[in-house]
Amino acid sequence: MNIADKLTTVAENVPLVYGAGYNKGLADGQAQGGGNSDEAIATLTKRMCENTSDYRNLFLNSTISNDEFKVIFKNWTKNNLPEKNAGSMFRETKNLTDALYDNSDKLDFSGFVSINSFFQSSSVTKLHTVDARTTIRGWNGMTNAFYGCGQLERIEHFYPSTTAHFSAAFAECYNLSHIIFESEISTDYLNLSYSESLDKKSLMSVLYQLKDYAGTGTTMAVSLGSTNLAKLTDAEKAIATQKGWSLT
Amino acid sequence: MKIIDINLKGIEADEGKVLTNGKAFSSVGGKIYLGINDKVENWEEITEERYQEILKEQEALNENSTNT
Numbered sequence: 212m213n214i215a216d217k218l219t220t221v222a223e224n225v226p227l228v229y230g231a232g233y234n235k236g237l238a239d240g241q242a243q244g245g246g247n248s249d250e251a252i253a254t255l256t257k258r259m260c261e262n263t264s265d266y267r268n269l270f271l272n273s274t275i276s277n278d279e280f281k282v283i284f285k286n287w288t289k290n291n292l293p294e295k296n297a298g299s300m301f302r303e304t305k306n307l308t309d310a311l312y313d314n315s316d317k318l319d320f321s322g323f324v325s326i327n328s329f330f331q332s333s334s335v336t337k338l339h340t341v342d343a344r345t346t347i348r349g350w351n352g353m354t355n356a357f358y359g360c361g362q363l364e365r366i367e368h369f370y371p372s373t374t375a376h377f378s379a380a381f382a383e384c385y386n387l388s389h390i391i392f393e394s395e396i397s398t399d400y401l402n403l404s405y406s407e408s409l410d411k412k413s414l415m416s417v418l419y420q421l422k423d424y425a426g427t428g429t430t431m432a433v434s435l436g437s438t439n440l441a442k443l444t445d446a447e448k449a450i451a452t453q454k455g456w457s458l459t
Numbered sequence: 460m461k462i463i464d465i466n467l468k469g470i471e472a473d474e475g476k477v478l479t480n481g482k483a484f485s486s487v488g489g490k491i492y493l494g495i496n497d498k499v500e501n502w503e504e505i506t507e508e509r510y511q512e513i514l515k516e517q518e519a520l521n522e523n524s525t526n527t
Contacts, residue, residue: 327521354521379521399482430497432483437490448492449465458492459478459485 265296272303277310284311284318299328301335308362309337317342324348325375332359338366344394346372354378357387366390377401389413396433397422404436404459414439418447424455432457468493470502477510478502484510 275283280301297320301307307330311318317340320326325348335357346352352375357363363384370393371377378400381387387406390413403409403417414435424431433456440448440458451458469492472478478485480501485491487507493499505513 351521358521379517402483404486425495428496430480430494430501432480432494432497434483437486440490440492445467446465448467452467452492452494453465455494455496457480457483457494457497459483459489 266300267296267298268302269300270304271299271301272305274306275301275304276306277308280307280310281316284316295323296325297323297329298325299331300326301333302328302331304330304333304335307333307335310335312337312339312365312367315339320346325352326356327351327354328358329356330360330363331355331357334362335360336362336364338363340368340370341366342370343372343375344370346375349374349398350376351378352376353380355382356380357384359383360387361385363387364389368393370394371396371398371401373397381406390416392416392420394420395422396420399431402434403439404434407436407438409435409439409442411442414442415447418443418450421451421454421456425453427455429455430457431455432459434459470499472504475507476504477507478504479510479513484513 318338320341320343323343323346326343326346343353343356353372354376355378358379359382361383364386365388367389369390373395374397376398379402381390381401381403382405384406386408387403388408389410390403390406392413393416396417401417417433417435421431421433433451435443435458448458469490470478471490472485472488474488477487478489478491480497480503487510491502
């Protein structure tokens with residue numbers, strides 16, 4: 212079987228392939244001299260986009276590299292399939308670090324219903340722009356998205372979903388020191404308390420982006436943790452409380 | 460124009476206890492600064508052990524949800 216046939220087989224079985232299938236398909240293709248890894252991945256991604264809207268677990272626990280990651284993103288943002296689900300897509304990947312950082316590339320989740328566990332427990336360290344504004348599934352669309360990313364240090368620009376809850380999206384991100392919220396935070400369960408080294412600019416971006424629920428009777432809460440709360444003055448905390456958000 | 464009162468209203472958990480409204484949690488022995496729509500009655504104090512149990516329950520729930 213040549214590389215094209217192998218990649219077709221991989222793409223046709225995308226929901227069942229997961230990381231092992233990806234690694235085997237890629238290795239087989241390269242072993243046969245059927246193309247370099249960029250070409251193989253580009254082909255795989257293109258066919259993946261043509262054949263399915265279900266990207267769940269696609270590269271789970273794989274050894275995908277930063278360069279391979281970039282090739283995938285050049286291809287996947289070009290398709291317009293509705294109802295795309297990217298749950299656990301790069302979960303537990305071991306070699307991803309600062310892909311999509313140096314070139315100001317945007318991790319664009321337009322049209323995805325879910326990015327839950329997208330990078331969970333991966334080795335990602337830095338991201339430039341993450342735009343999840345149109346991630347629409349309310350109850351678990353962002354759940355665990357960065358859960359357990361212990362090496363994650365920076366997200367320069369983060370646009371949260373306008374409807375999906377944050378549930379555990381940043382749990383156990385112990386080294387996250389910088390994340391700037393660039394658009395409104397209107398949903399519950401944002402918990403940044405594990406990230407005790409967050410800088411003041413990041414904390415202020417959270418306070419300023421909280422949606423104003425004053426006068427609506429709606430009670431919302433955001434968890435920054437005692438260490439981060441100690442970095443804020445009472446007047447700064449009041450930016451949140453006056454908009455109807457309790458701070459923990 | 461609106462008048463802003465920056466006098467914060469808060470509650471503090473007893474030592475070894477955690478405050479929760481069922482969704483959010485304080486640090487152990489930590490404080491909650493109440494939003495203007497919120498009430499003290501919305502928060503209850505639980506033990507740290509119960510807090511850890513809830514975290515595990517939520518973790519299992521979230522793990523199941525990632526497969527949907």
